[in-house]
Amino acid sequence: MASSVRNGSTGNLPAEANAFIGRASELTRIAGLLGTARLVTLTGPGGVGKSRLALRAAHDESDAFRGGVWLVELSELKNPDLLTNAVAEAVRLTEQTLRPLLDAVCEHLTVGPLLLVLDTCEHVLDECARVVQELLANVPELRILATSRQPLGVPGEHLLSVAPLPLGERDDAVALFAARATAAVPSFALTDANRTHVAAVCARLDGIPLALELAAVRLRGFPLDRLLEGLDSRFDLLVSPARPRLARHQTLRTAIGWSHELCTPLERLLWARLSVFAGGWDVEAAEFVCHGGPLDAEEILALLASLTEKSIVTREGDGVAGRYRMLDTVRTFGAEWLEGLGERDAVRRRHRDYFRWIARQGEAEWLGPGQRMWAERLTVEHANLRLALEECLVAPAPETALELAGTLWYFWFACGFAEEGRGYLERALRRAHDPGPEHALAIWAHRLVTVVPDDLDAAESVSAAYVWLAQERQLPVPALPLTGASLAVRGESARSAVLYGSSSRGPGGGGGAEFFQLLTLALQAYLLAGQGAFERCATVAERLRADCAKRGEVWMRAWADFFVSLAGIGLGLPDEGLRSAREALAAKWRVHDRLGVAAVADLLVAAQASRGEPETAARLLGVGTRLWYAAGLPQLGDCEATVFRREYARHLRTVLGETAFAEAVRAGQELGPDEAMRLALGGALEDQADL
Template sequence: MRCAGNLPAETTSFVGRRRELGEAARLLGVSRLVTVTGPGGVGKSRLALRAAAAVRGLFPDGAWLVEASGVQDPSLLGHAVLEALLLADSTVRPAAEVLVERLRDREVLLVLDGCEHLVDACAELVDVLLRGVPGLRVLATSRQELRTGGEHLLDLPPLPVRPSPAGGAAGGPPGGGGAAGGGTGRRDGDAVALFADRAAAVAGGFRLTPENEAAVAAVCRRVDGIPLAVELAAGRLRTLSLEQVAERLDDRFRLLTGGARTALPRHRTLRTAVGWSHELCTPQERLLWARLAVFADGFDLDAAEYVCPGGGIAAEDVLELLGELVAKSVVVREASDGVAGGARYRMLDTLREYGAGWLRSLGEEGVIRRRHRDWYLGLATWGEVEWFSARQAETGERTRLAHPNLRAALDFCLTQPGEEQVALHLAATLWFYWVGCGHLGEGRVWLDRALATAPGATAARAKALWVTGYMATLQGDLERARPMLEECRRQALDTGDDLALAYAVHRQGCAALVGDDPARAAELFEEALWHYEKLGELNSNVLMAMFELGVAALFLGETDTAGHWLERLREVCEEFGEQWAYAYCLYGTAYAAWLAGDVRTARREARECVRLNHLFRDLVGTVLGLELLALLATEPGADGSPGDLREARVLQGAAHRIWQAVGIPLFGSHHFRAPHDECAARARAGLSRPVSAEAFREGTGLDLDAAVARALDGPGPRGAVRRGGRGPRTPGGLPARGRG
């Protein structure tokens, strides 16, 4: 059975560290917080992942990796943890509070990797989580301790190099250390074994022999057995002999020592090793290395070719230079799943930091970061355009892969004077990702920050206002949404910005709809659609106005009007291949079909609604469909079999859990809540209170993927009693409808 979690598979063999692995397992048995400390390049991340993989079977809810190194803003650390744990949350609540709530009854191992640059934020978050989640254990890696209560430290030293009695490597038979490669299985020869393993990978004819073992040991000793340095040295065997490696390393070792006397020797040694690798690069390769350091995480060739040329590097040279950096193990080529384009690349954190230092020393940091920002602004702008097409899923995935770099671009805009309008524009342009791909909470963080820095009446601010108001509405936060949308409307009228006016009116209609005023909502939607048609505006937002007008008509009992707008929406979606708004259209048609007594059509449309929304990770659309499927579960089957009230309560429990990641359940709206209340009333009429409560609890235990699978495929064999039928109507419930 596959264990839960997201620990990555190892791509190279793990060498040595048997004692440290055993100690890590022991400490995790006695402490809820274990921090692996040591210098950069010593192998903290690799050891933590191997240790986590060894013990993850003890954690029923899985072992999960959070790469803290990709987060630069401390306020987003909690959001990164939520994202890694697949606990999408779009509320305005602090992420730490949400994590405690969602993990409280779980037994989880959290691997928090790369904490040193956010050590205070990591310490604070870990302290809150450990206090609030009894079943949580944390395995952190950091160059310095977190200094929070109950922390146990595992200081990771460099790999040992077998001492030589007469200036060479000692002989002797291999031991049982489990090291890979050659004849140095003894634990005190782990560095030599690592060199042999990596050298064999890059130079196919290399093998450790009695004749070369002394030279290998000498190289390993000169880099103090630090794994990154050992691997870099082994990588040089692509182009140099072992003797040349030893000679050149000896030169650079002497040349590059002499850092701060107060620095730890192993820190100076790592800089020597990385500096030596840097010296072996050509001037163009070194320059590309420095410029690539602006990427917060993975990047693709197109991004590198835009950001890095100029001043010594031609655009057409980037591909070849990047290939050389991959060959020199400075850049890692990642496997591509083919969903969003070609190969992707990334640098190890230590190498990226080294490159960033060179970039600063060259005086190019500001220029390259601005170019980086421009690329990701372009990616967001094109993504907004592409969202209204048959390529929506690809656009969402491409934006997801760019998420860490988009954060870096937004952070640059918000910390550089004069960039405030760009910050507004970028944060607002990403509405399709914040809303359509389940990131309402983080989107609100960026937009609130951007709005606070640029209070002047500009087109960028107008867009940011309606986008933020829209997201606040979806969270049920009408107290915040309404004044923002009214400010946008007033500014649009004052400045003659007809497009902003259309969007402001449209989103005011959304606020009226979830605020239980469907008549006013319908008026506003009709006005917005009139503006859109006059301006020639047609995109996914316009399609959502058609959906929302259709739903408002359903709430008013105007089924013909609803049918007209939902059919119009379906036609446009089919014409342009649009899937996201189409998923919402399916919710509307499923709702209308249920009202008309066509249960079979309602089930089919609602299931497809859930499937498509889940594809985009749109929590709002997913949970609306789930609520409707819960109600439909109470209906008799096509064969006359009774409805399944217990399964309906399971689905309601699953929906309840998802609502906690969105905001106020069912937006706090009486009209949107009507299917939920009808379903609950039927369950009360046909189930005992203990059975109903137990089924609801079962549903709250399902994560998002499991809840969707349950809704689409039904429960597994459990011998549940199926009871059925229509229970009593709730007061002020759904409009009258036919029976099928």
């Protein structure tokens, strides 16, 4: 289970890739500021080390923040309107309602002392300022550490300007260069004999950390004295007689440009084309997007290895699952080169089309044994999917955006991004005026992601529009009975049964059609359970379970197990209910469905209480509270209308007594993720995958 604000974990900070060098005084100042100020912004030019300093400071101060330390990387965010979504995703908030997302984030973060690190704010500065003000106003114990090339301009902001590293022979710049040089060339060692040359290299590069790291890698091909000579000749060409010393931003650009000149022509071309990715990429994506002209797809793996050796790109992970990334400043240089080559639009289209293909592959294979892999893969590629969607939304043909946003229905619906999916689908639908299969798919997907407890009106209005569209335009896709589901969620089971339709067809072809058939069975089971028809519910759920098993499908199969469990409890078979609930929980955990995990946890309360295990049931009630907040909802629907919360809490208070009940619930709330899952699964924690 992934770390989350309300499950006792400490956040999402990544491990540091290599040793942190120097900056002792800055770290002391940041620690002091975070003790008194609510917003601290590290400012400075690109490449000066703001992000690395913030990450080091966050690690150092993590013990002071019981609510966790959470990193929000904004460099890959192209649309400022999605900044709140980026924050929600970073803090593991799966928001499935239509209330303002920022309100949900504020509620989610109200858990005690908490540090939010907003990294690389300058390109979304206005939206950052707005969101930061809202967060600080509504989350009393929140501290924010931001990095930006310019201040956010928020009242109460404390600024710390990050300067280049000190340049003396015994100072940080020399220590950093020596450490990175030793990593690049193990035989290198800083000695009294070469210290002066190293200090001269650092001075030539103005002590800018990124420039020092790029230069250190060059020792693989140049001895130290030749490296210094190369820097001197390269930099002297750009020094104006009126300006004997380069400005720092010129120094960094010149250092990157010098690395660029030392690359082969094909390495430069790949560097430029890779700049279109957001966040990162794998080898397959690079081969598809970046091949063409003199650059064959078969050459790209070797060229990536070469660019990695030169520190132009960095590699994360091992084997075929390895991914590559590029620092923002290096990516910007490549993007400018790509523009100069006149290839920007063509490469962006290839990027868009590759991720359209990925979305279609995921949809085709979603209902099968690869479901967990696709959930993980698309989550990793989220930034690239956003970029592809933005490119589709400016394409001349509106069908392109309809097709991609609609094809991603399974990502929006099952992986916790319903709010974002609604936004993209609505933008795509506003551009489209002509009917067609893409339009029908987008409407179906939009309706699918409106099945949330407080979205009944939207579900009904979309339903009416969909029926009208199908009738007027003779579209082949019938209406999906989601209005009945929304009513059932809100407790209106009788009305839901009237509105529930019997259609068994879904979007034409592909994973959507099969998913529709499975979803129809799930909704039948849901509505029957809401009406207390447990035997019929069990029959439908068993059919759903069998259909999922034939496909190797996990996500919907877990809901089948959920309804089998619910029916078992309702029929007085709590052991059967417990067994099926645990199967559902393990499956929901594997496919990253946090909302599903929370729903099953409530079901386990009922199962354990029915089995005569009141203390365990009360502890699971506490676990469920934390899981619901991790999923972005207090409960699925109104707390007072939730039978597990209302009836079983009352029953457990009576059995245990108020004091023992409260202590057991509190004990469950205080469990960490692994301990909570062991309790829920009866001690069998078989899968350590993050949720």
